[in-house]
Amino acid sequence: MMPPGTWQRADIRLATGIAQAELIAVLAAVTDEEPRVMTVAAGQALPSGPFVSSHRSLQAGLRDWIEQQTGHPVGFLEQLYTFADRDRDPELAEARRISISYLGLVREQPAPGADRPEWHGWYEYFPWEDRRAGVPPVVERIVAELAAWAGSKSGRRQRIDYAFGLNGQGWNEDLALQRYELLYEAGLVPEAGRRDLPGLGLPMRGDHRRILATGIARLRAKIKYRPVAFELMPESFTLLRLQRTVEALAGLRLHKSNFRRQIDQQELIEETGEMAAETRGRPAMLYRYRATVLEARALAGTRLPISRN
Amino acid sequence: MMPPGTWQRADIRLATGIAQAELIAVLAAVTDEEPRVMTVAAGQALPSGPFVSSHRSLQAGLRDWIEQQTGHPVGFLEQLYTFADRDRDPELAEARRISISYLGLVREQPAPGADRPEWHGWYEYFPWEDRRAGVPPVVERIVAELAAWAGSKSGRRQRIDYAFGLNGQGWNEDLALQRYELLYEAGLVPEAGRRDLPGLGLPMRGDHRRILATGIARLRAKIKYRPVAFELMPESFTLLRLQRTVEALAGLRLHKSNFRRQIDQQELIEETGEMAAETRGRPAMLYRYRATVLEARALAGTRLPISRN
DNA sequence: TGACATATACTCAGATTGAGCATTACATCC
DNA sequence: GGATGTAATGCTCAATCTGAGTATATGTCA
Structure with missing residues (x-):
């Protein structure tokens, strides 16, 4: 099963080593005081595609591609996370898929003409994340549903309190990913394959909404100590x-x-x-x-x- | 060349999509007030190996493997970076190699018995990074060499000043990666294939020393705002x-x-x-x-x- | 017993932060 | 032309946080 090889005794041997590699981009811009993300498939997926050669690195290749697609230079481009979970793509049994996600910032949103990718507001996917006009009404329902899911399990209750700033914890905008994951675990978003509660934002294909949440969380954390806002x-x-x-x-x-x-x-x-x-x-x-x-x-x-x- | 497919018009098409995947681990422990990293190949490489299936995710697989190798549970495990630079492995022309690196913390360093991986102190690889007993003497030489390399190029001079805290900039311990990269660019480390200045620490195979620097930098940044030191x-x-x-x-x-x-x-x-x-x-x-x-x-x-x- | 050596407690000035008020400079409406 | 609305810019003040240092407590060891 495992290739013999040049590895030392302490090799990490988990697999056969061949995989299908894919890049996924979270491309963000802010127009009219609304953060937006570039999407394909009628807003149901992030732009993505197979990765191979011709470029000197992942970053370089992605950068070119984005500038081509958006017509704007990418000021900031940073790796988000690499996934390779088995259950992500059941068709591929042997060669599992590796997804490498990136966060990029562009200065302006291109005019949405024909043949162009669309841009959608972040908060269409995560309505509970926008507190600029106060706490959105849907939060009350979310918290109630989560409480029901938590039951008497104190670990779950605590996670909910932290993530949503309940019981004197205070809202922390950086926890966008944790909040999405709670909703997912609780089966409140359609991606989780169970209930589809209305008002919980647009779903996306596969785990794209989770990747978007990762990007949002990363960017929110970053604006506090790095001058990235200028890139937008x-x-x-x-x-x-x-x-x-x-x-x-x-x-x-x-x-x-x-x-x-x-x-x-x-x-x-x-x-x-x-x-x-x-x-x-x-x-x-x-x-x-x-x-x-x-x-x-x-x-x-x-x-x-x-x-x- | 490119597979037709299910992708939307805005696909990222950089490559053919097949790659060889490898995991690389930066495993750290602190014993006797000395940070150490797990190595193989007589201290010249980080433990690594091909990745494939049998586990539900990269993280899960790596965690099991580490616990098996060290005999200690991994308290903290976090992805560092994914590389896929073309020139990293010249033998592989078509299927390029993707390296996914992780940072893990373990509580104690296992006794170095036979057949066991060895642990080496961080500062054997990066002597200029340890200022606990004051600025190490080698720094003076490094700075002189870098100054020679920079010549009159103000961009280079500025980077050197920031990275090494010169001209009233103040030393920032988080910049371990930037410092290593400067030395690399300036051709002062043997990995860069040029000069081999003595006193600049042990080299490692391929870009493993760069990956270690990435891990050090990440951990140094993290201890300030996350309680990770306890994991050690x-x-x-x-x-x-x-x-x-x-x-x-x-x-x-x-x-x-x-x-x-x-x-x-x-x-x-x-x-x-x-x-x-x-x-x-x-x-x-x-x-x-x-x-x-x-x-x-x-x-x-x-x-x-x-x-x- | 007294000389270490480290633990723990306190102090204090200067910088940073959260909150709010006051004043200024335009545009527009009447 | 003056009143009014709207936002820009400037200033204040208390509470808290930080960097630095001093004082006292409690062990071991010679």
């Missing part, structure tokens, strides 16, 4: 526009002046000198990112209680 | 022991009382009631982790300037 903005922008973009991604409202303070004490941006030509209210200054600082901050880290002697 | 500790431990473990991973000394304050205001641990039976100094209290809190904190996130209305 046009050349120049107002501070409010930037705030609205971050809010759209996080699904939360932010405190205006504190947001501004945070931004400018990081020195990520600088004034262009121009003013925004919007209609209502006092006109705002336009800003642009400071490329050099951005690069430095892209590497910055968090802190340990270091001792300096 | 025995049942009960003193606060100093915990601090020494974190210091070993970070390659830095921490401020003692601030470290303690940080730990106990997070309520991650509780007293066992016992005292440590060590010899020198005042005996310390023994602690254990609080499983439930740990689980909650495992999900905790960082903060945005949220508005509460």
Whole structure:
């Protein structure tokens, strides 16, 4: 069964080694204060396809492909996760399928013409994740259903409390994946093959909705400590526009002046000198990112209680 | 060339879709205040091997394998990165190889008996990463060589400054991967096929040293916001022991009382009631982790300037 | 008993954060 | 032309968090 070989004694031998490889992309953009994801199959799948050669690496190949498809350069591209679960594709018995997923950010959403992939709002798939206008009504029903599923199992109850911020836990927008997985486990989404509760968002093919949730969670975590939001903005922008973009991604409202303070004490941006030509209210200054600082901050880290002697 | 198929118009078509899949593990433990990694081939390779079926997922298979090999349960296991670069394995022309790497933490290092994989200290491979006893002397030479390589190219100079904390940038322990990549690009490590500067640590086969650097960087970043250090500790431990473990991973000394304050205001641990039976100094209290809190904190996130209305 | 050596407790100033108020600058309506 | 609406920008203030250091407690060992 197993190929003899060059491996050492401590080899990891789990399988026969041949697999079918596939790339799946979560491509995000924010337009009109709405985060969107590129889809195919009438919004029921993420763009994906077999992977092979001709390119020097996965990343390089995917980058070219995206620029071709969207007509926009990809500012940010990062691997999400690689799956190879057996039950994902029952047809393939021997050669199991390996799916490598990526998260990419593009600056603008291309006009939805014929022959073009469609873009759908994140929150069409995850209505419970958008709290910008308050807690959506569907959450109450979700929590009730989950409570029924949990019964008296305290492990389940605790997970629900954490994920949905119940019992004084506080909502954490990063837990998008955990929330989807709870719904899946509880059989509340159609992908789980059981009940189809209305109002729980559009389903997707296979585990694509789970992959999208992974991308959302990753991006939400990342905007807090890496200047990635800029990858979604046009050349120049107002501070409010930037705030609205971050809010759209996080699904939360932010405190205006504190947001501004945070931004400018990081020195990520600088004034262009121009003013925004919007209609209502006092006109705002336009800003642009400071490329050099951005690069430095892209590497910055968090802190340990270091001792300096 | 390309298989016809079920894909939509927006498919990602980069390749023919068949690949050879391989798993690579970065397995870490901390013993005697020294972080170690499991190796094979006399310390020149990470354990790896072909992947196939029999297990429900990559993660599950790898977990079993590790427990079998080390005799210890794996507390923490997380995917690092998936590579599929063409030039990695020149023999395979058609079916390129996909390498999926993982980071795992085990509680103790098994006794190195015959037929057992060996464990090597991280810092044998990356001597410049350990600053617990101050900046190692080799750093001066590294920086000089890198400066020569950079010449007057300001992009390179800037990257060097960030990575090594020069010119008032401050050392960031998380940048282990970037530092290795600089050395690689500059041709200062033997893996790059050019010069072999002595004192720059042991090389590894293929890109295994790069993968190890990825694991180190990931773990260093993670200990700051997730309670993973506990996965490396025995049942009960003193606060100093915990601090020494974190210091070993970070390659830095921490401020003692601030470290303690940080730990106990997070309520991650509780007293066992016992005292440590060590010899020198005042005996310390023994602690254990609080499983439930740990689980909650495992999900905790960082903060945005949220508005509460 | 006294010299170590480490544990644990406390203090304090400076920086960061969450929240809110005040003032400014336009557009538009009457 | 002045009132009104809307958003931009500036400022304040208390609470909390951090970095650094000092003081005291409790063991072992010579």
